Amino acid sequence: MELTSPKTISYLRKKYHFAPDKGLGQNFLCDPEVLDKIVCASQADEASGVLEIGPGIGVLTAALAKTAKKVAAVEIDQRLKDVLAETLQGYDNISIIYDNILKLDLPKLMSQQFSDCKTVSIAANLPYYITTPILTGLLEQRGLAVKNIVVMVQKEVGVRLCAGPGSKNYSALSVLTQYHSVPEMVCVVPPGCFIPPPKVDSAVIRLSMRDEPAVVPDNETLFFKTVRASFGQRRKTLLNALCNSGAFGLGKDALKDIVHAQQLSETIRAEQLTLAQFSSLSDAIGRAAKIKMD
Known part of the structure; x- marks a missing residue:
């Protein structure tokens, strides 16, 4: 069964009286070249496992199972049980877990599913409305x-x-992503590669996970608190964003001294700081806040 074929997708929808759920952001991939790029980017092989989030009708699931040692797919939509039973029949290295990925104990799940795999990758066609919560959680x-x-x-x-x-697109999400991984854009995917087509272009992104964080702040929680406060008001300068956040219990003069000590201009904005500068800034804020409490 060629799962990227529009005819196959139409056949499955009619047979199982199934329509893509807009509320779940369901858009099924129908481009075999994009499918191949995703599988290749996952670097799955005969010794590795893949956790898939949102298998849909099993297009990517089946392709991964041909390469990986084992695939475990988490699907929230119970309506797809019969569909997946047909599209994935014949594969003995696939497990389907019908649950909400945000509510699962992922370390436990992965330990149970991939104990005999040398490495594990995660692959997902994420619904647009829930991309950030899932990525942040992972x-x-x-x-x-x-x-x-x-x-x-x-x-x-x-x-x-x-x-x-320095980019207008640089954000707190960029910092979180690059703190934990090295991101790269694999390809841009136009709407016509899906059934039904979304209204905007998509992109396949690979996040190669770091063995250690990109920087090592004194306090990781404070580091991300500083990052969020800094980007909290993008039109404001870094100094004003930090002051207006009220997150650190420090007055404007104290924060101004910290910014100056970091050799940063009072007019600099959050999107101009590197991860190393955010780390140094959060460490300085931590020292000043501790002194104030003492």
Whole structure:
């Protein structure tokens, strides 16, 4: 069964009286070249496992199963049980878990599913409305031994994930992503590659997970608190954004001294700071806040 064929997708929809759920952001991939690029980007092989988020009708699931040792797919839509039973029949290396990915104990799940796999990748065609919560949860998850994460996202989100300092697309999400991984855009995917077609371009992004964070702040929680406060008001300068956040219990004069000590201009904005500069800034804020409390 050629699962990227529009005829096959139409056949399955009619047979199982199934229509893509807009509320779940369901758009089924129908371009075999894009499918091949996703599988290649996952670097799956006969010794590796792949956790797939949102298998849909099993297009990517089946392609991954031909390459990987094992595929475990998490699907929230119970209506797809009969569809997947047909499209994935004959594969003995696929497990389907019908649940909400945001509510699962992922380290436990991966330990159960991939104990005999040398490496594990994650692959997902993420619904646009829930991209950030899922990605944030994956990146912040402790004890998740993952080689890479390959995701299909809205193009503008993909650009943000990969954006560097000085870019208008650089954001708190960029910093979080690059703290934990090295992102790269694999390809841009136009709407016509899906059934039904979305209204905007998509992009395949690979996040190669770092063994250690890109920087090592004194306090990781404070580091990300500083990043969020800095980007909280993008039209404001870094100094004003930090002051207006009220997140650190420090007055404007104290924060101004910290910014000056970092050799940063009072007019600099958050999107101009590197991860190393954010780390140094958060460390300085931590020292000043501790002194004030003492």
